[in-house]
Amino acid sequence: MSGFVFSEKPIEIASGDGVTVTDTNGTEYLDFGASYACTPVGHCHPEVVDAATSQLEDLMYVQASYPHAARTALYEQLSEAGPVDVDNVWLCNSGTEANEAALKFARHATGREKIVATKQGFHGRTMGALATTWKTKYKQGFEPLAGGVEFVDYGDIDAMREAIGEETAAVIIEPLQGEGGINPVSTEYLQAVRVATATNGTAMILDEIQTGLGRTGSLWAADNHRVVPDILTTAKGLGSGLPIGATLCRDWIAENCGNHGSTFSGGPVVSAAAGATLDVIEREGLPEHAAEVGAYLREELEERLGDDIREVRGDGLMIGIEVKRGSNRLLRDLAIDHQILALPAGRTVLRLLPPLTIEREHADAVVGAIEEVVE
Template sequence: MDAKKIIETEKKCVMQTYSRSSIVIDHGKGCYVFGKDGKKYLDLFGGLATCSIGHGNKKVAEAVCNQAKKLLNVTNLYYTEPQVILAKKLVNLSGLGKCFFCNSGAEANEAAIKLARKHTGKTDIVSTKHAFHGRTLGALSATWKEKFRKKFEPTLPGFTFVDYNNVGATENAITEKTAAVIVEPIQGESGIIIPDEGYLVKLKKFCEEKNILLILDEVQTGTARTGKFFAYLHYNIKPDIVTLAKGLANGVPIGVTIAKEGIDFDKSDHASTFGGNNLSCAAANATVDFILEKNLMENAAKQGNYFMKKLNELKNKHDMVKEVRGKGLMIGIELNAECKDIANKCLEKGLLVNCVSEKVLRFLPPLIITKKELDIALNILDGVLG
């Protein structure tokens, strides 16, 4: 089908849950994607942080092809090697106990909520204002924005929202029913909101004192996005439970909930037919290996620092830019106007960026991105902001 026919058929056959851009993407290579018409786009959105090591990565493609020829899925009623290999890697990288595998970030957060209730025997969860933890009913109950929740209420009972970056507000919300606090190390969907340096440290200390579990949602910040494999490693703390998804398998669906020793499901407490399937785990193993072999955590930190420095130079040049925020390659620039038109102008110039929370351009490029590619993006941004 040509691009026009694809768009027409999509509108007839697919539920319209997304406001799509006007292009049809055909294939990708590295930090670039190519439209059906052959036009080349520099991708600074990375499939919403899912394509962590770039499009068409040979190591992942080879792992997926080889695994597809061998075995795709036999469910979790049997032992499989790729899942066990991945679990061991993630346990070592996280410093935690055991993994539960699923298929997405929302599912990973659902599992974390169930695990917290099961382990503590308590029901209530404290989340934060402007948080995003997913769209399935349990994860949605911990998600702040009214536009995500309103049509589907009532959500689950027992969820309270407090100010982000405010441990005192969390303290005031705790009751004898509180099982856990769930928080993002950096709020992504709300516009790349970075908490104070001591926030997570103080929150962890408070949770320990009150015997409350701390759940960190690293669906977006994890897999080396911020310059460490997990963002909490910047602060020398360990959560009781952490969730991971998006970039873990470089675009192949996967989610995982990792918990401390002693926090565990029993048989039949929870399950996922496709969770930890051979194909996803093969892709994830290849992705993690590539990140470690190519020192992409260091590259995320280095290129992120460079990009933020240059974006701040654009801020000083263009009145439209209000603030630059970020850590590693998770970066946002807040504008003094709605950003949709700017994102569309970037698209016309061959640059993919994301507009979030009305006024923030969000950048989540592949971790392999180079200074040369960032300079191309900066030149385009300079032009459209002028």
């Protein structure tokens, strides 16, 4: 049986170009979420395609214990791009693996066991990352998971302070919750978490798998909140859809991270694609563009949808629209009637994660379509 893990949609995608994808029937769709934030520079950006193709012709694979130019260059790019002093880089294959490594590194560096996570948070599906993921539906049938995890309300600094102590290895937190419903928190909250973790010798892990690489209006959401974590994780859009993730660490974590490894860590082809992706994001000013177009999109949604919805929330081009009834029918109607692909974030939230290259005319098309299906 093929594809038995995923519930497949009745649209078979054949190609992608910029902000659109095309199915096998030749129907073109505006992609506002089909790629789960994995195409920040758009589908099949020529610079990324050229970098990957050129590398593919020279060398498809060499294990990470052998230096390679594409991997070495990516180490340097990520080291320079990370928040100040968060400049040690571990490469892997996905966001789940990046978070799994972060949890291992924090436990080893601190010599402690307890992890604090937040309700509604999502950090992955491997056993360690899954243990820090809130929703029961992801855990059913897989327990017992890794122990020592305590969940607190997202945004409640008193609860967070009470949970952190001398036995706490790490706090893992999204600066803007994605899967949990596009839930933002204040700068004051994240800065207070930073103070509480530093005071107790606890590692602060910022999960930027979905929020990073310009999506929320700066390269990292950490920059929006003026917070420097001990560990930052990234993936999704890093390779423009090719499988790669990264765990960035401060020195005190990297110097005592323990024994860890991965066969495919920083493969040449995905490293080349990731390097080109970072180049395009920086050169084209995509974080700033996401901030501008995202603000316009949110304002238009709020003005035109009004009382027909409960709330519009998010930052940059990571936007959630909380509707008054189930989101699945709305998503279906957007795809079938308007050729727009979006995502859920829970049962009543439409999630928009388009390429960062969209323009106002794309935003206008989506607002009009959502207005129609909501009505």
